[in-house]
Amino acid sequence: MKYICNYSILRFLPYPETGEFVNIGIVLLANTGEFKFKVAAKRQRVTRFFETLEHKVYLRAKGEVEDEFNRLVEFFANHKTETTLLTSTFKHLIHPRETMMRFSQPGSMATDNIGQALDDLFEHYVNHSFASKEYQEKVLERQLGTLLASSNLKQLYKEQRLGTNDYDVRFPFVMLDDHIAEQAIKPIFFGQSEPGKILEHGDAWLSKVMRLNKANKLAKDTLFIAEPPAQGKPKLFKAYEEVTFALAEFDGVRVINAHMTNSQKLQEIKRGVPEMSH
Incomplete structure (x- = not known):
């Protein structure tokens, strides 16, 4: 069975003045109403890129966004059949905002396995599997x-x-x-x-x-x-x-x-x- 998934790339952008960011995760909403996310566990990829950044700043921002994602997992699970509500909630999540954690323009894909789709997107956009x-x-x-x-x-x-x-x-x-x-x-x-x-x-x-x-x-x-x-x-x-x-x-x-x-x-x-x- 094919599932349609909307997704967005989570980006860490601590200095808006430069526009530089690091891809650190993926959020995904399937047409089943299932919401999934994956965020890089290690901070080194960020602190090596932003050498002057205090690592506690990143860890605090990462913890806050993961808390929000975990709340959303429960929210989406409780409203699986309310398609309009789920779509608007996902759009609100990834809407541009002036914070350190930002999202890319959404993309969509068809897949036979929602969990595998999340892993594949993460490997591509965060771990750069295409550069292997x-x-x-x-x-x-x-x-x-x-x-x-x-x-x-x-x-x-x-x-x-x-x-x-x-x-x-x-x-x-x-x-x-x-x-x-x-x-x-x-x-x-x-x-x-x-x-x-x-x-x-x-x-x-x-x-x-x-x-x-x-x-x-x-x-x-x-x-x-x-x-x-x-x-x-x-x-x-x-x-x-x-x-x-x-x-x-x-x-x-x-x-x-x-x-x-x-x-x-x-x-x-x-x-x-x-x-x-x-």
């Missing part, structure tokens, strides 16, 4: 797909899982010839903000490559197109070099920098393409 390595790698994959298409090469590739019945690994671009993987290309994101996170992601792929290599299931040419960390961060770049060098030690595995020009990337890609496929 998974999201970034999807962006890199789309960019590579566009490059291959513009060079009339994309039809040579398809998404494929390489491995055995017991263990396989997804590669977004695989070139097959008579069911043999001639080339597999994987954009990989190493732009994380901490060396440990770069090493963890690199180790995960080193483990995958090691297992595929042991099973003799690697493509003849495996090309990683790696997004490096930000410039001027030697500790991050050291971690990046460690994992990319380790990947490239496997026979048939190459790693190139995602910041290469498109023509350079195409040259590197074509190095692993059999002559008959050019």
Whole structure:
């Protein structure tokens, strides 16, 4: 069953003069009359952004708004069938006001699970799930797909899982010839903000490559197109070099920098393409 939910992002804006704010929560009203909210538990995301702010100011404002939300949960539960009242109450809650706690313009969405919708919205707007390595790698994959298409090469590739019945690994671009993987290309994101996170992601792929290599299931040419960390961060770049060098030690595995020009990337890609496929 589909539910329609209206939602708004809770924002903390302590200094109206600058207009700067931090997203800290979500409020949501479903067409079932159910009101839900979720507010970030940790204060560090706010105090790190507003370094001169006394943390007690934020905690007091957060406590007051959570008290209001808890009262509203009970109110909405007691008036579930009064649609007009619920809608007007929600609009009043998120109406613009001159306080530290403010709300975004409302949005709406359809969902099969109201609780999951709240969690998804919170992850997106508060925890920035779209900036995860998974999201970034999807962006890199789309960019590579566009490059291959513009060079009339994309039809040579398809998404494929390489491995055995017991263990396989997804590669977004695989070139097959008579069911043999001639080339597999994987954009990989190493732009994380901490060396440990770069090493963890690199180790995960080193483990995958090691297992595929042991099973003799690697493509003849495996090309990683790696997004490096930000410039001027030697500790991050050291971690990046460690994992990319380790990947490239496997026979048939190459790693190139995602910041290469498109023509350079195409040259590197074509190095692993059999002559008959050019």
